[in-house]
Each structure stands twice: as C-alpha cells, then as structure tokens.
Amino acid sequence: MKFIYLSFASLVVGLLLGCSKAPTPSAQPGAPAPVPISVDKATAGSVAGIVSFKGTAPKFPLLDMTSDPGCPKKPEPADVVMVKDGKLANVFVYIKEGLPRGTFAPSNAPVVLTQKGCRYSPHIIGIMAGQPLTILNQDTADHNIHSMSSGNVPFNESQMPTDKPITKIFKYPEMKVLLECNQHQWMRAYVNVMSHPYFAVSAADGSFSIPDLPPGEYTLAAVHEKFGEQMMRIKVGARENVKADFGFAAGN
Amino acid sequence: MLAGGLVTSNNAGLSVPDWPTTQGSLWKIPPMIGGVKYEHGHRMIAEFLGLLTIVVAIWTWFVDKRRWMRVLTCGAVLGVIFQGVLGGLTVLKLLPPAISTAHAVVGQTMFCVLAAIAVFTGKSWLQEPIERIVPQESRPLIRHLWTLLGFLYLQLILGAAFRHVWTKLGPVGAERWPAKKIIHMFLYPHILNALIVAGLIIYVGMWVLTRYRKMPQLRRPAHLLTILLVLQLMLGFAAYITRVVYGVNELQPTFGLVATTVSHIGIGALILAFTIILLIQVYRHSAGADRVTTA
Ligand code: HEM
Ligand code: HEM
Numbered sequence: 001m002k003f004i005y006l007s008f009a010s011l012v013v014g015l016l017l018g019c020s021k022a023p024t025p026s027a028q029p030g031a032p033a034p035v036p037i038s039v040d041k042a043t044a045g046s047v048a049g050i051v052s053f054k055g056t057a058p059k060f061p062l063l064d065m066t067s068d069p070g071c072p073k074k075p076e077p078a079d080v081v082m083v084k085d086g087k088l089a090n091v092f093v094y095i096k097e098g099l100p101r102g103t104f105a106p107s108n109a110p111v112v113l114t115q116k117g118c119r120y121s122p123h124i125i126g127i128m129a130g131q132p133l134t135i136l137n138q139d140t141a142d143h144n145i146h147s148m149s150s151g152n153v154p155f156n157e158s159q160m161p162t163d164k165p166i167t168k169i170f171k172y173p174e175m176k177v178l179l180e181c182n183q184h185q186w187m188r189a190y191v192n193v194m195s196h197p198y199f200a201v202s203a204a205d206g207s208f209s210i211p212d213l214p215p216g217e218y219t220l221a222a223v224h225e226k227f228g229e230q231m232m233r234i235k236v237g238a239r240e241n242v243k244a245d246f247g248f249a250a251g252n
Numbered sequence: 253m254l255a256g257g258l259v260t261s262n263n264a265g266l267s268v269p270d271w272p273t274t275q276g277s278l279w280k281i282p283p284m285i286g287g288v289k290y291e292h293g294h295r296m297i298a299e300f301l302g303l304l305t306i307v308v309a310i311w312t313w314f315v316d317k318r319r320w321m322r323v324l325t326c327g328a329v330l331g332v333i334f335q336g337v338l339g340g341l342t343v344l345k346l347l348p349p350a351i352s353t354a355h356a357v358v359g360q361t362m363f364c365v366l367a368a369i370a371v372f373t374g375k376s377w378l379q380e381p382i383e384r385i386v387p388q389e390s391r392p393l394i395r396h397l398w399t400l401l402g403f404l405y406l407q408l409i410l411g412a413a414f415r416h417v418w419t420k421l422g423p424v425g426a427e428r429w430p431a432k433k434i435i436h437m438f439l440y441p442h443i444l445n446a447l448i449v450a451g452l453i454i455y456v457g458m459w460v461l462t463r464y465r466k467m468p469q470l471r472r473p474a475h476l477l478t479i480l481l482v483l484q485l486m487l488g489f490a491a492y493i494t495r496v497v498y499g500v501n502e503l504q505p506t507f508g509l510v511a512t513t514v515s516h517i518g519i520g521a522l523i524l525a526f527t528i529i530l531l532i533q534v535y536r537h538s539a540g541a542d543r544v545t546t547a
Pocket of ligand 1: 253254255256257258259260261262263264266271291295298299301302313335336338339340342343346352353355356359362396413415416517529
C-alpha cells in the first residue's frame, strides 16, 4: 500500500519537475546560414485592412483598482476585448509564411511600453528579436514587470515611480509572451517577438497596415488573445497595396 | 499558512522581486499596498514564526530533559529555515510550479511539526494514560492512520500542483498548458483521491469514536477530523466552482475565489495536523508502546 502511494507521489513530483524545466531558447535546428535580407523599397508593396467583429462581445467586469492609492479610484473597463462600432482592436496581424529565407536586421529604435494609470500601454506589443523594449513607469504607484517567457529568459523586476526606464531585449522569436504585474493583477500585456518586421496591431477602429512588403505570396495571420488565430493567403505584386480584412465573431 | 495561501490566491507571488532583501533593503518595510501587502506580509509573518521557533528550541534546550524533544525542536528550526529558503527560491526562480508546490507541502509539514511539539509539551502528555489499547487493536489502527497520512500527502501534492500549474502556466497565467490538461492531470486525481481520504477518515473516525470514546485524547482529534472532512469536501467543491468554473475569465481574483481557496488550504492543513496528532496519541495509548515515553 505504502509503495503504491509513494510511487504515485514521486510520479507527480517528477511530472512537475519535468514541466518547469528552464526555458530552452529555440536554437532553430537546420536553419540556413543567416543571409541578411535587403528589401527594395521601390518595388515593395503593402497589405492593409480592417478587423471587424460580429455579435455581442463578451463582457468583462470593470476593474477595481482601489487596492492601491496610486491607481485610478474609479472602476475602468478591461482591455481584453475592445470592440467599437463592430471593429476589433488589439489584434496582432503578421506574415506567418512566405518571406524569403534569411535574416532581417532588427531596428535599433526601442518599442516603448508605458505603465500609466496602472495599465500597460500598448496592451499588445509587436517587436523584433534583438530590438530593445523600453519600459517606463509614469505612475505614482510601484510596479513589477514579470515576463513569463518560455523561449527567452524570463525576468521579474520592480520599478518605482522614480526609477530609470528598464530596457529588455528578447533574443528569440516567441509569440504571446505574457507580461504581468503582481501588485496589480489586472495589468497584463502580451509581447510577440518576431524574426521579421512585417507585423501590426489593429487600432481602435480595427485598422492595420503592414508596409514595405517585398512582392510575393504569403500567409497572413491575425491573432486575438481571446478569439484565437485566423489565416488567409495573399499575393502582393510590385508596388501593390493589397487589402485584407479579417472578421472575428462572438463565441469562437 | 493562511498568509501564504493569500499570496498565491491573489497571484501576488512575485510582487516583491528580490530576496532576502525587499526592494533592495533588508530592514525597510515597503508600502503595504496591492500585491506587496500579501507577499511582504507573508514574509514578515514567516520571519516572526521563525523567530518564535528558535525561541521554542532554545527554551526546550534548557527546560526539557527529553533529548528527543530537543532534537525535534532544533529540527523544527532547520525545517522553518529550509521553508524560508524555499520561499526565497520560489521568488528568485519566478515561481516554477515544482518549487511552489514543494513550498506548500513543506509549509504544511512544518505546521504539523509545530502542532506535534504543542502536543508533546501539553499538560496531558506528562501524565500516564489511564487506559491503554491492546496491541492487537492498535496495530491495525496505526497502519490505517499511516495509510491515511500517505493519501493526505498525495492529496496535498495534487492540490498544490493543480493550484500552481493552473495559476502560472494555465488559463490565468502564461497559457502554456491547456486548462483541460491541468484538470485531467491534477484536479481529477485530487477529487478521486479525496474519496479515498474521505473513506479512510470516516473509517478511522468511526473506529475511534465507537471503541475509544472514553479516551478524550483519541476522541477529540477523531471527532474534529470527521467534522473538518465535511467542511473540507464542501469547500473543495466551492473552490472548484470559484477557480475552474468562474475563475477562468477573471482578470482580478474575486473575494469568493480567495476565501474559498484559502480556507480549503487552511482546513486541509488542520486535517493533516489532526491526523498526525491522532497517530501520536494512538502510539502513546497503545499498550507496550515503550518507544513513546514521558519525561
Ligand atoms: C516558516 C516559513 C514559511 C511558511 C510556513 C510558509 C508557508 C507558505 C504557504 C502555506 C504558502 C501557500 C502555498 C499555496 O498556496 O499553495 C506559501 C506561499 C508563498 N510563500 Fe511562504 N512560507 C514561509 C516562508 C516564506 C518566505 C521566507 C518567503 C519569501 C521570501 C515565502 C514566499 C512565498 C511565496 C512567494 C508564496 C506564493 C507562492 C506562489 O504563489 O507560487 N514564504 N508559503
Ligand atoms: C478530504 C478532502 C480534501 C483535502 C484534504 C484537500 C486538500 C487540498 C489542499 C491541501 C489543497 C491546496 C494545496 C496548496 O496549494 O497548499 C487543495 C486544493 C484544491 N482542492 Fe482540495 N482537498 C480535498 C477535497 C477536495 C474536493 C472534493 C474538491 C473538489 C471537488 C477539491 C478541490 C480543490 C481545488 C479546486 C483546489 C485548488 C484551489 C486553488 O486553485 O486555489 N478538493 N485541496
């Protein structure tokens, strides 16, 4: 009897240890030797469109931020599902397949994540692997920024109102890295770390645009944190501006 | 225990990123707001508890002639320190579920060790039991109690594993594990094992309550165990509802979630402690059990 539960218990512990292994940065086996890609802006096209939403958006309770006097006193709407006039914001749109083989040099200009009013702005972030992410605290409240990355090195740092900006670099491509603040549990942002610069986030009016795309055939994907991912094939000719609209619906 | 549970239920485990310092300082108390209130509160309670344990150990060393009591209390100090280091590690390693679960399990164990110390130093321990159980009866009872203890630990490991994988890697965390997988792997076994635990508690409880009614030191823990079991099963279902049914889409831990999960953990710890106390008392009341002697 004792043997049975001992072995079962050790199994459970073993499983746990197995699932919390240190992250292994994706080494991308078999990747070709990096060839830097340069895109001819004269022939490049683009893709742009609108993300719409059908049906009634799921309701989330208003956020009560009064546990911290440094946060807004009034309840505020959550930013999980933002639908306005049938248009869906915070959808991450990106080229999933079809880009020429090789590497794209990351921009040196940092992507800025601001903590203001005890919220993250923006809520959905697109960034290139190797590009700096600068984190600012414009609140009178203390924050901690905890990255729950699995493909990159996770981190957790606190940032007081008077502290200097924090700069982080994600070295490897990874989708949907959760950033959270453990002092204000409603603060959540997602970082999508890309190997190329062809991505955008839909604005409040649902619009997005990806410029400077080399001519070719691509799989374009749109992913929302609650409604999942949609894909479509697009063909971009030289200097062509392709239109691509996505539609999400309640209950999928 | 409760303060620790509050940290997890409020997902505040990483609100203070550094350890053994707190926001860079060893002494300064940070503003106790938001998640920091739970996390640092838990640290300060733990530190105070550690201090008390050291006091108990030193006191025992001078006052108690029982050598094994001195060893036990010193062991308790080491245990609490170990627990504190585990707590620090959970923070520095960003809450891997395995370390968080170990911290939960060792935490409950330390609670039981302290409860046992309280029993060993109680007044009634110093008097010889008036009545004793014959070995033919005590031996199977002890065997059943050890079995119950084993299943309780399994129950604790499964519950803690579920809780920590769910909140860190699951739907309210990094979303790396689908909810279904976590439920199948940890929660269903937890519920199934609850039936075994319940069966054993009822069996052992009825056994003690029918045959050893006149031994208050056996009757009391057995009585409490059966009452706590009923409470725990109800709280378990309540925790299931607040965590799995409603909790999936919540952006802020609700009062209901925190209250049900934290009390489920608290009662769980009491069940574990009273099982150990009952076991100790059965050993003590068993005739010819010379291993457990009085001062
Ligand atoms: C005697 C000492 C201690 C005891 C008895 C104790 C007990 C506990 C318990 C019972 C829990 C709840 C586990 C759960 O919810 O499943 C917990 C959580 C926690 N404890 Fe402790 N603890 C102690 C010391 C410490 C110390 C010194 C630290 C920090 C430096 C610490 C950090 C934490 C953290 C961060 C959590 C939340 C874990 C998570 O959410 O994953 N603990 N503790
Ligand atoms: C005798 C019976 C039971 C015992 C001793 C027990 C014990 C425990 C313990 C000790 C934990 C938390 C471990 C920790 O993190 O420190 C836990 C968690 C949990 N248990 Fe139980 N349990 C019992 C029955 C049940 C039942 C019947 C249910 C549901 C139907 C249940 C549902 C849960 C849930 C949902 C959690 C996770 C709470 C959370 O996510 O915060 N338990 N249990």
